[in-house]
Amino acid sequence: MKKILYILFIALLQSQLSTAYCQLSTELLKLHSLRQVEDSVQLIMDIDLIDVRLNTERSLELTPVLSSPKGREVKMKSVLVNGRHRQKAFEREVELNGWQKQVASAHYAVIPLKAENRKVVRYRQAVPYENWMREAQLDVQTDLCGCGGEPAEWDSRKLANRIILEGVKEYNPTIHVAYIRPEAEQVKARSEQSDVFLDFPVARTEINPSFGNNPRELAKIEQIIGGIRSDKNLTVTSVLITGYASPEGNVNTNNQLARGRAEALRNYLSMRAGIPSHLYQIGYGGEDWEGLAWLVQQSYIEPKATILSIINYYNPEERKNRLKALNGGGPYQQMLHQLYPQLRRVVARIDYNAKNFNVEEAKQVIKTQPRQLSLNEMFLVANTYPEGSQQFIEVFETAVKLYPENPVANLNAAASALKAGDQVRAERYLQNVVRNTQNGNAVRDTGEYYNNLGVLEMLKANTAKAKSLFKRASEKNLDAALKNLDEIKRKEEAEKLLRN
Secondary structure, rough: OOOHHHHHHHHHHHHOOOOOOEEOOOOOOEEEEEEEEEEEEEEEEEEOOOOOOOOOOOEEEEEEEEEEOOOOOEEEEEEEEOHHHHHHHHHHHHHHHHOHHHHHHEEEEEEOHHHOOOOEEEEEEEEEOOHHHHHHHEEEEEEOOOOOOOHHHHEEEEOOOOOOOOOOOOOOOOOOOOOOOOOOOEEEEEEEEEEOOOOOOOOOOOOOOOOOOHHHHHHHHHHHHHHHHHHOOEEEEEEEEEEEEOOOOOOOHHHHHHHHHHHHHHHHHHHHHHOHHEEEEEEOOOOOOHHHHHHHHHOOOOHHHHHHHHHHHOOOHHHHHHHHHHHHHHHHHHHHHHHHHHHOOOEEEEEEEOOOOOOOHHHHHHOOOOOOOOHHHHHHHOOOOOOOOOHHHHHHHHHHHHHHHHHHHEEEEEEEHHHHOOOHHHHHHHHHHOOOOHHHHHHHHOOHHHHHHHHHHOOOOOOHHHHHHHHHHOOOHHHHHHHHHHHHHHHHHHHHHHOO
16 A cells, blocks of 8 residues: 555656756766676666756656567666755655655665766666566666656657677677888988077177077077987987068168078077088078968958968068058058067078987887887887787877878877777877878778778778778788678677577
């Protein structure tokens, strides 16, 4: 009698609340396992209450149900979630009527929806196994707002097509990715570049080390050169110094200023940096219109489109006249004070060669100076670690960060990401292979590329696409592709057994 009264109480409690507010997360339920364990069926799932919004007067009930095509069904214990006020009413009625046993029998858990309970709840429940359950599916009936069976307020969502029976196991395929060994660099040419903003007295080009911002700017370039020269693994091959001027005033004067600034920095460094004078080269940048266009594009100066059009389509003198006249000269004054000082600079590029390293040396260098390594050297370092290990993945991540435009670096980073189960990163790197113009077409037509793209599709459960890609890869004699085709075959055979 108490059980009947308790059921009537729950129905009444819900029917009184048909207009209350309830909002559910789209990821409310996550199935972990539904399988036969000896003489029972065990269900393990998560119920995510983090984003559930429930009116304080309302309740929400979730009930797992096993059902067969022939109409047989078993309801498992439900989870009852109560709003704050509803929980108080629920507790009063249970205590008043002595329904504690009925609550335990009907519900897996009764959860008051308050801050500390907004979490993922693990549901673990078992029911006796019966033969008809071989064809059973799992649904979770959700009384969305506890509205006593109102059609618009009730939902049922399927979580599993079948129970995994004893003696028949799901087959989780092993993925086989493929890597391309990068070509070795015969000469590992590298460079460092720095913009140096030197201050000069009016109409002068010789450097005064203590004038204006010169101490800071000179220290910056000396530090770069000093770091390269002090590294026994590096050899400086040239220093290119290019002077630039802002494009106001006379062109010839600006060209002379740009050249004079470049020569001044060369003379300064040749006396202090310890680099032979014959390694220095002078570049003449002159008026830096290209730099101005870039700065305008990044700025808030308007009308930006008109300014860029003037820079791009007129000769230097005409540009100056039109820019000065534009909108009464307002934009020109902004550029003159905000942008032009950034164009009066000297760019110093230090070219150097890095030595070739054996694997043991490279394993140390990658920790501190990875730019000194070639892709080939990093590939050899990666293969000293177990495939899929953290160190293995980190090496390929380092390689693609240093060589983001290189299709081989992207392909190998995709392979290591796939091995780690990271589909998002893998897809991004494979897309970079397609985008890259540096030998990208050649890499896109390799068995390794087709295979790794096939692995991505297999992980996405796009089996037909995966098969097609693996077949293309196998036509290029890639062993990994044949193994992946065999893995798909094994999975399909296991699924067939599960269906039967």
